[in-house]
Amino acid sequence: MANLSINLCGVQFKNPVIAASGTYGFGREFNELYDIGQIGGVSTKGLTLEPRLGNPVPRIAESRGVILNAVGLQNPGVDYFLENDLDWLKATGTVVIANVAGKTLDDYSGICAKLDGRVDMIELNISCPNVKSGGMAFGIKPETVEEVTMYAKKALKHTPLIVKLSPNVESIATNARAAENGGADCVSLINTLTGMAIDIERRRPIIANNTGGVSGAGVKPVAVRMTYEAAQAVKIPVIGMGGITCAEDAIEFLMAGATAVQVGTANFTDPYAMPKIIKGLNEWCDRHGVANVADLTGTLQLNGK
Amino acid sequence: MKDYIGTIVKNEKIAENIYAVTFALEEDVKVRCGQFGNIAVGGTHLLRRPIAICKMEGREVTFCYQIKGEGTQILKTMGAGTRLNVLLPLGNGFYVEENEQKIALVGGGVGVFPLISVLREYGATKEIAAYIGYRNKGAVCGVEEFGKAKRFVAVTDDGSYGEQMNAVQAFVRDVENGNRPDVVLACGPTPMLRALKAAVEEENIPCYVSLEERMGCGIGACVVCVCDLTNGKRARVCKDGPVFNAKDVVL
Numbered sequence: 001m002a003n004l005s006i007n008l009c010g011v012q013f014k015n016p017v018i019a020a021s022g023t024y025g026f027g028r029e030f031n032e033l034y035d036i037g038q039i040g041g042v043s044t045k046g047l048t049l050e051p052r053l054g055n056p057v058p059r060i061a062e063s064r065g066v067i068l069n070a071v072g073l074q075n076p077g078v079d080y081f082l083e084n085d086l087d088w089l090k091a092t093g094t095v096v097i098a099n100v101a102g103k104t105l106d107d108y109s110g111i112c113a114k115l116d117g118r119v120d121m122i123e124l125n126i127s128c129p130n131v132k133s134g135g136m137a138f139g140i141k142p143e144t145v146e147e148v149t150m151y152a153k154k155a156l157k158h159t160p161l162i163v164k165l166s167p168n169v170e171s172i173a174t175n176a177r178a179a180e181n182g183g184a185d186c187v188s189l190i191n192t193l194t195g196m197a198i199d200i201e202r203r204r205p206i207i208a209n210n211t212g213g214v215s216g217a218g219v220k221p222v223a224v225r226m227t228y229e230a231a232q233a234v235k236i237p238v239i240g241m242g243g244i245t246c247a248e249d250a251i252e253f254l255m256a257g258a259t260a261v262q263v264g265t266a267n268f269t270d271p272y273a274m275p276k277i278i279k280g281l282n283e284w285c286d287r288h289g290v291a292n293v294a295d296l297t298g299t300l301q302l303n304g305k
Numbered sequence: 306m307k308d309y310i311g312t313i314v315k316n317e318k319i320a321e322n323i324y325a326v327t328f329a330l331e332e333d334v335k336v337r338c339g340q341f342g343n344i345a346v347g348g349t350h351l352l353r354r355p356i357a358i359c360k361m362e363g364r365e366v367t368f369c370y371q372i373k374g375e376g377t378q379i380l381k382t383m384g385a386g387t388r389l390n391v392l393l394p395l396g397n398g399f400y401v402e403e404n405e406q407k408i409a410l411v412g413g414g415v416g417v418f419p420l421i422s423v424l425r426e427y428g429a430t431k432e433i434a435a436y437i438g439y440r441n442k443g444a445v446c447g448v449e450e451f452g453k454a455k456r457f458v459a460v461t462d463d464g465s466y467g468e469q470m471n472a473v474q475a476f477v478r479d480v481e482n483g484n485r486p487d488v489v490l491a492c493g494p495t496p497m498l499r500a501l502k503a504a505v506e507e508e509n510i511p512c513y514v515s516l517e518e519r520m521g522c523g524i525g526a527c528v529v530c531v532c533d534l535t536n537g538k539r540a541r542v543c544k545d546g547p548v549f550n551a552k553d554v555v556l
Contacts (some may be wrong), residue, residue, distance in 0.1 A: 025526035029544065032306055032524070045528070053539055058519040060529045062376075064349040069521065074528045074539065206519075216351045268522045269351045271308055271392060 002285030003292045004278065006040075008237055008259055009160035009185040011120050013040040013095050015278050016293060017250065020241055020264030021046055021099035021123065021164075022071065026085040027092065033271050038278065041095030043188075043262060044081065046125050048101055049111050051077035061197040061206035065218030066243075067265055068195050070209035073101055078111050086118060097162065101125040105151045108138075112155035122159050124152050124184075127166030127191035139166040139191075142178035149182025162239065165189040165230065172226045173233035180234045188239035188262065189230055190223045216265040219243045224256050231257020231298060245273065247280025254296040306524065309334070311344075311391040313383055314365060320446035323415070324381050325359070327367045328391055336361045337398035338422035339490075339515055339548050342368060343523035345390040346376045354380065355520045355543065357419035357492075358394065366393070369418040369446070395523055396547045399423050399490050399513060406432055409486035409510075410454070411476050411501055413438040416493030419515050421450045423490055428453055434479065434486065438472030438497070441465045456484075473500045480508055488513070491551075499556040512551040518542040 004015035018041040019027070026044050027036045036042065054074025061068045075081075078100070089096050098119040102108045108124065115122055126139035126148055138148040149163050163179035165172060167190035176187050192213025197206045205211070223242020231238045240258030244250050245266045253261045266273035285293055311328030319325045336358055343353040354376050360367040370377050383389070399419075401408060408431050410420040417437050424433060434456035439445045442465035451457045458475045459467040468475070472493065480486075485508070491501050492515035505512040521529035525544025532542055533555035540546065540554075 023522065023527055025528070029522070029524040029526040033308070054528065054531070057529075057531060059531075060352070060519050060521050062350060062352050065351070067351050067521075069527075069529060071528055074531065218349075265351055268527070269345065269353070270390070271522070271524065 002282050002290055004282060004285070006259055006294050008239075009121065011095055011160060013260065014038070015040040015281065016254065016260035017274055017278050017281070018043055018095070018097065018239065018260055018262045019267065019274060020262035021125065022069075023264040023267045026081065027089050027094070028085075030267070030271065031092065034275055035092070037093035039094050039274050040260065040278075041097050041120070042089060043097040043099045043123050044089075045075050046073045046099045046101045047075050047078045047081055047111065048073060049078055049107055051075065051080065056208040058206060058208055061212060063197050066214050066216040067268070068197050068207060068212030068214050069192070070207045070212035072209065078114050082114065082118065095120045097121040097123050099123045099125050099164070105148060108148055109151045109155040112152045112161075115159065116156045117158040119159060121162055122152070122156065123162040123164050123188060124149065125164050125191070127164055127168075136166065140169055142174045145175050145178040146182035149179050149184050153183035160185040162186040162188050164191055166191050167222065167226055168194050173229045176230035176233045180236050184236060186237045186239060187230055187234060188241065190219070190226050190242045193219060193222065215242065217243045217245050220249060220252075224252050227253050227258050228256040228300065244277070245269070247277050247284050250277055250281060251284060251296060254293070255298070255300040257298045257300070259294070259297050306392065306395060308390050308392045310388050311366070313385050313387045313389070315385060316381065316383055319369065321443035322372050323369060323444070323446055324372065325367055325369045326380065326383075327365055328389070330364045330366060330391070333364050334361065334366070334394065336366075336394040337400070338426040339399035339419050340394040340396050341547065342366065342391050342393035343395060343520075344368065344380070346379050347389070348379065350376050350379070352521065353392065353523060355395070355523050357422070357515070359418040359421050360425060361422075366391070369415065371415045392523060396543060397545070399515070399548050401427055401431065401488060405487040405511075407486040408433045409476060409489045410435040410437075411472050411489060411491040411493070412436070413472050413493030413497045414440070416491070416515070417447050419492045420490065421447050424450055424454055434458070434484065436460075436472045436476040436479070438462070438475070438493070439466060471497065471500075473497060473504055476501070477504050480510070486510060491515070495556055498551070502551045502556055505551060513548050514551045514554065514556070515547045516542050516549060516554070517547065
């Protein structure tokens with residue numbers, strides 16, 4: 001039995017496998033299938049200060065090896081979460097990461113203030129590609145990444161801050177550094193890549209929002225590359241994600257420099273994907289004589305070096 | 306709800322562009338009529354195919370599906386012995402109250418298959434009339450099952466089988482002739498459900514409709530497959546539905 005536990009910004013995780021925001025709700029549905037207390041952490045559905053109805057349907061489409069979604073941050077609002085879901089989710093024993101989004105800088109500081117000290121970590125969504133007011137405006141330019149991070153950080157006295165980075169940018173390394181300069185305790189990446197899928201019979205995009213965020217197995221090489229570049233650029237820990245389907249995929253991200261990983265789309269293909277990945281990580285470590293999964297982080301050796 | 310490994314027993318064409326696939330599961334599963342399963346077709350398809358359960362007998366479950374995209378194209382080529390993951394039972398399903406003795410089923414297109422599951426569950430204890438609309442004679446299916454109902458009216462858009470009208474018109478005509486059900490259960494294209502909703506509201510008959518929407522997880526976690534409610538909120542088709550009281554949803 002390898003030691004799968006990790007420490008991220010002072011928060012202890014049973015293992016480095018975290019449910020990615022938006023694919024796992026607040027954990028209740030998956031808990032009907034298995035005990036979600038065995039999962040390293042859960043990043044909640046993106047929360048906003050006020051409840052949101054999200055985008056019209058259809059909100060999802062498929063393309064080979066990937067999916068596209070444009071849910072548009074439908075959520076019951078942060079107060080509802082605090083009142084109805086937080087205690088339940090904490091009691092499962094998983095690490096609770098509140099994913100938060102907003103329209104304005106004040107939204108971000110406001111929602112962070114409400115959650116400070118209540119959840120284990122906060123993940124700042126400044127990269128939702130599906131809502132104009134979903135923070136994407138903050139996530140593109142390094143100056144605004146730094147600014148929104150500073151605003152959020154100022155509202156936090158107790159809870160470590162993760163900034164979730166968009167891949168739809170000029171330089172992931174620059175934006176990762178911007179988050180670090182703004183006071184982020186950790187960065188996570190990648191959010192979805194903006195894409196489009198067309199129904200050729202109707203000559204219209206399948207998704208009502210026209211464009212959607214691309215995720216799933218097909219985006220993994222892009223995500224691994226960006227995780228590597230971000231990890232090289234900053235001193236704070238990195239959470240890697242994008243197309244992770246099995247333990248071997250997760251290990252790629254760890255080697256590229258991630259301390260933990262998130263699993264999203266794979267939960268749709270196989271609702272037991274995360275317990276299987278955790279089991280697979282343990283088996284891989286045992287087979288390879290790795291005593292601590294944390295020892296894998298950043299062990300990638302580039303060719304020619 | 307559990308993710309079963311289903312072994313295909315048979316997979317055959319039952320009407321124009323419609324196939325029926327039967328899986329043997331590892332154990333007996335209790336399902337309610339109107340619930341659905343989420344079938345993993347594999348390959349480069351990351352989303353499962355949510356399909357209504359048409360029949361559940363012991364450990365054998367049958368789904369009927371229309372060939373619509375690549376996923377169903379692949380599914381139709383899969384022969385006996387193929388093993389696929391099938392997550393079920395999902396959704397709330399149809400529920401008939403004790404005091405609702407006379408049930409009207411109104412269906413069209415692939416929407417007829419969840420109604421077959423209603424007939425199987427309530428056929429022996431309730432008085433059922435089925436009003437089923439097909440595009441044309443080639444699309445007619447489920448006749449053997451619906452034929453077991455107390456009354457079965459099959460109609461087509463072009464008059465090539467039964468009368469030329471739609472299922473809602475056939476239902477309304479019966480109601481006007483004094484054949485009034487205690488409850489209506491329906492599944493089919495949205496324009497059909499919309500027309501039905503208007504008709505039952507006028508007659509003040511309770512009506513439950515099963516909705517269809519593009520889904521992500523199929524279990525209520527991702528809030529992809531929502532519908533608008535008349536109270537201004539949105540509900541998840543996969544978890545809060547797929548069956549809704551017609552007066553609660555905006556169609």
